[in-house]
Amino acid sequence: MATNATTSKRLFGWFDKRTGLDSLLRETLDEPIPGGARFAYVFGSALIFIFLSQVITGVFLALYYVPSADHAHTTVAYITKAVASGSFIRSIHAYGSSAMVILLLLHVTQTFLYGSYKGRRELLWLSGCGLFALVLCMAFTGYLLPWDQKAYFATAVGTNIAGEVPLIGSWLKSLMRGGADMGTLTLSRFFVAHILVVPAAIFGFVAMHVYLFRKAGAAGPISESAVEPTLAPEPFYPKQVIVDGIFALIIIAILATLSHFSPFELGPKANPADAHYLPRPEWYYIPIFQWLKYWPGSLSFLGVVVIPSLVAFFFASLPFIDRRMERRPWKRPVAVGTYVFIFLALFGLGGLSYQSDHGDPGYDAQLKAQAKATEAFMNKPFEAELSGVTGAAIQAAAADPVTTQGRKIFESNGCNACHGDGGVGGAAGPSLTGIHQRLDADHLSSLMKTPSPKMITGGMQPTNLPPDDMKALVSYLSSL
Amino acid sequence: MSHSNAASTEPTRRSYIGWLFGLCGAAVSALLSVPLIRFTLFPLTSTTTETKWSDAGPVADLQSSNKPKTSTVTVEQVDGWRKTISEKIVYITKDSGGKLSVLSAVCPHLGCSVQWQEARNAFVCPCHSAVFDPSGKCTGGPAPRGMDSLETKIEDGHLMVRYQYFRQLVPTKEVIG
Numbered sequence: 001m002a003t004n005a006t007t008s009k010r011l012f013g014w015f016d017k018r019t020g021l022d023s024l025l026r027e028t029l030d031e032p033i034p035g036g037a038r039f040a041y042v043f044g045s046a047l048i049f050i051f052l053s054q055v056i057t058g059v060f061l062a063l064y065y066v067p068s069a070d071h072a073h074t075t076v077a078y079i080t081k082a083v084a085s086g087s088f089i090r091s092i093h094a095y096g097s098s099a100m101v102i103l104l105l106l107h108v109t110q111t112f113l114y115g116s117y118k119g120r121r122e123l124l125w126l127s128g129c130g131l132f133a134l135v136l137c138m139a140f141t142g143y144l145l146p147w148d149q150k151a152y153f154a155t156a157v158g159t160n161i162a163g164e165v166p167l168i169g170s171w172l173k174s175l176m177r178g179g180a181d182m183g184t185l186t187l188s189r190f191f192v193a194h195i196l197v198v199p200a201a202i203f204g205f206v207a208m209h210v211y212l213f214r215k216a217g218a219a220g221p222i223s224e225s226a227v228e229p230t231l232a233p234e235p236f237y238p239k240q241v242i243v244d245g246i247f248a249l250i251i252i253a254i255l256a257t258l259s260h261f262s263p264f265e266l267g268p269k270a271n272p273a274d275a276h277y278l279p280r281p282e283w284y285y286i287p288i289f290q291w292l293k294y295w296p297g298s299l300s301f302l303g304v305v306v307i308p309s310l311v312a313f314f315f316a317s318l319p320f321i322d323r324r325m326e327r328r329p330w331k332r333p334v335a336v337g338t339y340v341f342i343f344l345a346l347f348g349l350g351g352l353s354y355q356s357d358h359g360d361p362g363y364d365a366q367l368k369a370q371a372k373a374t375e376a377f378m379n380k381p382f383e384a385e386l387s388g389v390t391g392a393a394i395q396a397a398a399a400d401p402v403t404t405q406g407r408k409i410f411e412s413n414g415c416n417a418c419h420g421d422g423g424v425g426g427a428a429g430p431s432l433t434g435i436h437q438r439l440d441a442d443h444l445s446s447l448m449k450t451p452s453p454k455m456i457t458g459g460m461q462p463t464n465l466p467p468d469d470m471k472a473l474v475s476y477l478s479s480l
Numbered sequence: 481m482s483h484s485n486a487a488s489t490e491p492t493r494r495s496y497i498g499w500l501f502g503l504c505g506a507a508v509s510a511l512l513s514v515p516l517i518r519f520t521l522f523p524l525t526s527t528t529t530e531t532k533w534s535d536a537g538p539v540a541d542l543q544s545s546n547k548p549k550t551s552t553v554t555v556e557q558v559d560g561w562r563k564t565i566s567e568k569i570v571y572i573t574k575d576s577g578g579k580l581s582v583l584s585a586v587c588p589h590l591g592c593s594v595q596w597q598e599a600r601n602a603f604v605c606p607c608h609s610a611v612f613d614p615s616g617k618c619t620g621g622p623a624p625r626g627m628d629s630l631e632t633k634i635e636d637g638h639l640m641v642r643y644q645y646f647r648q649l650v651p652t653k654e655v656i657g
Binding site: 056057060063064071074075077078082083084085086088089237238241245249252382384385386387 | 512
């Protein structure tokens with residue numbers, strides 16, 4: 001036992017002389033906290049913990065994911081439906097983004113209410129604002145990657161907002177999209193931002209944020225002076241580490257339970273021709289999404305760019321504006337009142353968005369149809385993507401000029417808007433795959449000319465085409 | 481700072497907590513790495529590549545001919561999240577008892593496509609002149625074994641075949657996928 005102890009001590013000594021590990025550990029663990037450990041201080045380390053969880057799950061997801069418009073959705077479906085623990089890991093990652101935003105808001109709120117941004121902490125606050133923006137960037141760029149309907153249309157809206165910026169708007173939008181329209185280049189750009197550029201920036205900002213935090217020192221409870229602490233300090237280790245550890249365990253337990261019992265869904269593949277789809281962003285963007293509805297036409301620049309920029313600027317410059325050393329929230333009615341007002345406004349906007357979606361029967365029905373389409377897709381078993389086709393049937397279909405003509409008619413008449421590209425089905429219209437097994441050519445063309453009442457209720461329009469075009473369309477439909 | 485004198489009185493308590501932390505951390509990490517390991521090892525433990533059965537034609541038609549018959553089978557190969565459909569040449573032959581068997585056209589020597597030569601009543605490889613009799617047995621040339629027969633079954637009167645590749649240059653048939 002004694003020799004063991006000396007051996008490990010000598011080994012540690014050897015290591016320490018070369019790395020300075022001991023002093024590094026002491027520096028980290030003996031961080032003085034005025035007034036001692038508290039649950040109120042857990043959010044910062046919880047954010048680092050959840051960020052690491054996102055990095056780890058993200059690296060693993062990249063084992064199967066392919067960032068291209070024709071494979072992204074298949075590979076995410078493969079992860080979700082086929083790969084062992086795939087749905088679980090993807091869910092931890094997807095729900096993790098929500099957890100990150102929640103923890104970020106809690107961290108900011110705690111810092112704000114405790115007045116912990118005061119007393120030579122302006123740069124610490126600014127680096128935190130940088131991290132806030134970067135986390136929202138991660139959430140925005142990650143949302144597109146599954147390339148399902150939800151992802152595609154939410155990003156179309158998001159990039160359109162960038163187009164509202166005066167002078168450089170349309171250029172900025174094209175820069176983000178990699179061209180005028182959303183497509184495979186958009187996906188590549190978002191992927192690179194999501195896995196390389198933004199995470200690298202986050203690592204840098206976290207290092208800066210932690211360094212500045214240690215330089216300024218923990219602010220301690222609200223009664224404490226922000227500059228010259230008077231309360232007896234207690235080291236970070238072990239009490240605060242234990243508290244932080246317990247909180248991290250609670251978070252991972254919640255994420256794991258949610259991911260196991262209610263896995264994150266994947267909708268049908270993005271169909272850009274679908275004119276009915278109602279895009280809705282992730283919950284944390286809903287208030288902004290609702291806000292944008294109130295700024296039509298020429299005013300949009302004011303509501304979309306100027307006001308949010310002013311709020312962000314005001315928020316970032318808080319420690320420069322609020323110079324008083326008073327930390328107790330009840331002695332800072334203006335600051336706390338403004339903060340509470342902004343939060344209530346965001347909640348209010350969220351409520352209005354919910355009301356306008358579910359109060360309107362048309363919207364409500366469409367959103368329900370979209371949810372149903374997602375559920376139907378989730379219940380279908382995984383189907384591998386056909387590539388390098390040399391199959392005789394497919395070649396014949398491509399070579400038959402009448403069928404090819406029929407496909408053009410199908411697309412130019414907007415049939416794919418409801419029935420999906422290649423008639424695979426969408427939220428608004430059913431799949432037409434294998435329709436020739438249910439309906440013969442004559443029946444099919446008569447149904448298109450005079451749809452059944454049920455079809456009309458579903459939104460099917462009577463099709464009036466010259467006989468030759470109708471024949472071509474039927475030939476195409478029969479090949480599906 | 482209080483820890484300068486605490487260090488001398490508290491080392492056992494601190495190191496005990498340290499060990500406890502290490503242990504808890506290791507246990508939680510081990511638990512969390514289970515899904516990650518399963519996720520990573522998935523392609524090793526399940527068939528992510530598989531070849532499906534394909535139709536070589538109606539048995540009655542194939543039985544009627546006495547000579548080896550060329551046929552193309554459509555092979556659906558699943559490779560992770562993608563599948564490829566390709567066409568492969570096979571020969572359908574009949575032994576003396578009338579039992580159908582399907583031979584891969586890939587030469588077991590170096591993998592060229594073996595051709596049926598009516599005049600010689602034999603399969604001949606165009607690359608290095610390996611010769612096989614109508615049942616696929618090697619009768620001359622450099623091939624280390626006869627032509628490879630493929631797994632077959634009869635379904636609804638159709639001869640179904642499962643296409644596979646075999647290792648070349650070895651005397652016994654070894655599947656390589």
